[in-house]
Amino acid sequence: MNNESKPQSTTAAPRKVPRSKDNDYAPGAATARRDFVQAQTGVTLEHVGRYSFDPAVLPGNIENFTGVAQVPIGIAGPVRINGEHAQGDFYVPMATTEGTLVASYNRGMRLLSESGGVKTTVVESFMQRSPVFKFDDALQAREFGHWVTANFEGIKAAAETTTRVGKLSHIGQYAIGPLRYLRFNYSTGDAAGQNMVGKATLAACQWIQLNHPDHPNFLLSGNIDTDKKHSQINTLLTRGKRVVAEVVLKDEILKRIMGVTGRDLFQARQISQAGAFMAGSANNGAHSANGITALFIATGQDVANVAESHAAVTYAQLLDNGDYYWSITLTSLIVATYGGGTGLATQRECLEMLGCYGQGKANKFAEICAATVLAGETSLSSAVLHGDWVSSHDQLGRNRP
Numbered sequence: 001m002n003n004e005s006k007p008q009s010t011t012a013a014p015r016k017v018p019r020s021k022d023n024d025y026a027p028g029a030a031t032a033r034r035d036f037v038q039a040q041t042g043v044t045l046e047h048v049g050r051y052s053f054d055p056a057v058l059p060g061n062i063e064n065f066t067g068v069a070q071v072p073i074g075i076a077g078p079v080r081i082n083g084e085h086a087q088g089d090f091y092v093p094m095a096t097t098e099g100t101l102v103a104s105y106n107r108g109m110r111l112l113s114e115s116g117g118v119k120t121t122v123v124e125s126f127m128q129r130s131p132v133f134k135f136d137d138a139l140q141a142r143e144f145g146h147w148v149t150a151n152f153e154g155i156k157a158a159a160e161t162t163t164r165v166g167k168l169s170h171i172g173q174y175a176i177g178p179l180r181y182l183r184f185n186y187s188t189g190d191a192a193g194q195n196m197v198g199k200a201t202l203a204a205c206q207w208i209q210l211n212h213p214d215h216p217n218f219l220l221s222g223n224i225d226t227d228k229k230h231s232q233i234n235t236l237l238t239r240g241k242r243v244v245a246e247v248v249l250k251d252e253i254l255k256r257i258m259g260v261t262g263r264d265l266f267q268a269r270q271i272s273q274a275g276a277f278m279a280g281s282a283n284n285g286a287h288s289a290n291g292i293t294a295l296f297i298a299t300g301q302d303v304a305n306v307a308e309s310h311a312a313v314t315y316a317q318l319l320d321n322g323d324y325y326w327s328i329t330l331t332s333l334i335v336a337t338y339g340g341g342t343g344l345a346t347q348r349e350c351l352e353m354l355g356c357y358g359q360g361k362a363n364k365f366a367e368i369c370a371a372t373v374l375a376g377e378t379s380l381s382s383a384v385l386h387g388d389w390v391s392s393h394d395q396l397g398r399n400r401p
Contacts, residue, residue: 015040017064025055025065033066053345061341071095073298073350074102079109080117081371085364089113092372093350094294101290104383108375111257111382115249118374120367123242126169126185127193127334129201132222133180133208140214141180145173147212148182158207159200165189166196168204172237174224181222183237190338190362192240192302194227228304230282230332235311240334241363245370246327249378254324258382262324268385269316285314285328291376292333295369299356300347305334314377328374335369337361 018036020029034045048067058065074096078089092109094102112118135141148155148171156168165188172183184204186197198220205218221227226234251262276284283289289310296303311332317325337356341347351357356365 030065076102076106077109080113082117083120083367086367093298095297096294104379105376108379114253118245118247118371120370121244122363124238125241126238127188127197128225129197130183130222130225131205131218131220133216133218135178137178141178144180155204159204162200162203166200190359192334192336228307234332239332241366243366243370244329245374249324251322259386260382262322266318282311285312286377286380288312288373291372298350300341308332309334337365
């Protein structure tokens with residue numbers, strides 16, 4: 001028997017981030033974590049620790065609260081919107097660290113407004129969860145699909161027991177081998193609704209499992225809801241809100257503000273269409289993610305939803321008189337005006353600037369998002385054509401330490 005002692009590790013286990021069992025959202029708990037970071041890394045979180053709200057409002061929004069990330073907010077506008085829900089002139093808060101971005105969107109908003117404003121339409125709105133049920137063979141899976149169709153009302157009732165707001169609209173079905181994917185589609189009021197529909201769909205699946213004669217097993221997400229990911233199915237069938245912004249740009253206004261003509265833009269559009277097709281892009285436009293991200297950060301949206309929300313289809317026409325019809329369709333815009341981060345201090349103020357805080361405002365906010373995106377498309381596309389894209393970034397976007 002070897003009595004030699006085993007060598008002891010000289011590396012201590014990493015210390016855990018401190019938490020308070022009594023109240024982890026008290027100011028002292030955040031201070032303790034900043035002190036912990038300083039002790040572990042030598043970095044003093046002086047600016048991270050400066051904020052103007054009571055941390056007591058944060059449960060449900062963040063864990064291990066330590067401080068804030070301050071992102072500069074600029075105001076673009078006004079942009080005139082002639083929508084079903086958004087009507088009038090709006091000043092749009094945009095949170096970004098990219099120089100030139102606010103100035104570019106501001107220029108696009110001027111173009112849209114002087115052209116009579118942008119027309120906006122919310123076409124439809126659905127949020128999904130996509131469970132998959134597993135069977136022994138494809139025949140059983142197919143017959144299960146017939147059963148789901150026949151029992152839709154019972155499934156709908158079970159799902160809606162979990163929510164006052166969410167309503168199950170329809171269930172798409174997709175067959176792969178012995179699997180049956182079900183894509184539950186809900187309306188979710190003024191909430192983005194991912195958690196809402198997850199809870200509702202779990203209740204529905206449990207009801208299906210209990211009531212179907214085979215009591216089939218299921219996985220709550222089969223991944224064709226493509227949460228936080230772009231997908232072609234969302235582009236075709238809508239996730240969040242499908243919203244369209246459109247405008248007729250007068251040729252003389254284009255020349256005066258942008259230095260380009262409608263014919264110039266239309267010729268460039270043909271090139272962009274081909275390039276987007278060749279690349280397999282989720283967006284045949286210019287940069288919808290820029291405007292959406294800046295608005296999302298300012299207004300307390302789930303910024304990861306930009307992965308889906310940036311998908312867009314540009315459709316344009318050169319009119320006989322030289323004017324230019326320009327539209328953009330956001331196929332998967334996921335926004336909220338109630339719940340989530342929308343009620344936090346600065347985010348609520350930005351939504352209130354737009355008249356979009358609270359219940360009954362989600363469609364209005366979606367229309368403002370679409371109008372903002374269209375403004376950015378017109379400005380960047382014109383800048384590339386006119387030759388001031390690079391020079392503008394050199395002038396406004398260079399910041400070297």
